Amino acid sequence: MTGTPCVTGDLLHQFGEGCGSTCRTSMKAFHIKRISLFLFASLIVYATFFTEKARLDREVKRLCAIDGGIRVYEKVTLPAV
Template structure:
């Protein structure tokens, strides 16, 4: 009976240390996200149909080109800020909190057309051979492609909300 109680006590301590910390970090991600997370579009740009592929995505995005990923007319900025950096050699219990900030700027007047801010947490799990868990805000599968889709619209297409 003493062994069972000791095992329960150790399990409770492990749970309190690891999972309450992970929950606290998830709340921090939510707090940061409430400040400036999500997509904001300041201006839409109508483009001719030949600038889109058959799936309706812009065809001039080249993700490997850095700030020139959108060609000569637009700047694509992707800034990352680590609030808490993770040492990937340590395992799933190591924690990272990161902000990814995507911006699309028109070069001719340097106007910010839109931006997307994502916060995420990786790790904070019990040590072991498994992959670390993650949490993000906004939770929806929003990425730079959705930002581009909301900024660059096909001529004749109505603006979607």
């Protein structure tokens, strides 16, 4: 029988011998776990960075409201390089 090697746990089935629905189910479970891990890691990164930015934006708005907004006292033109 010809085919590609198929890995199930610690067993290696050469050339598709004995490789049936169990192996395909195992590989599907492996891919689902991999995708789940990627989504979980993405969620952690998103929660860490973007919620902190939102919190800091709210803090800046609060402080600007206390100070009465942004005031520009002097306009300075920068020299051309």
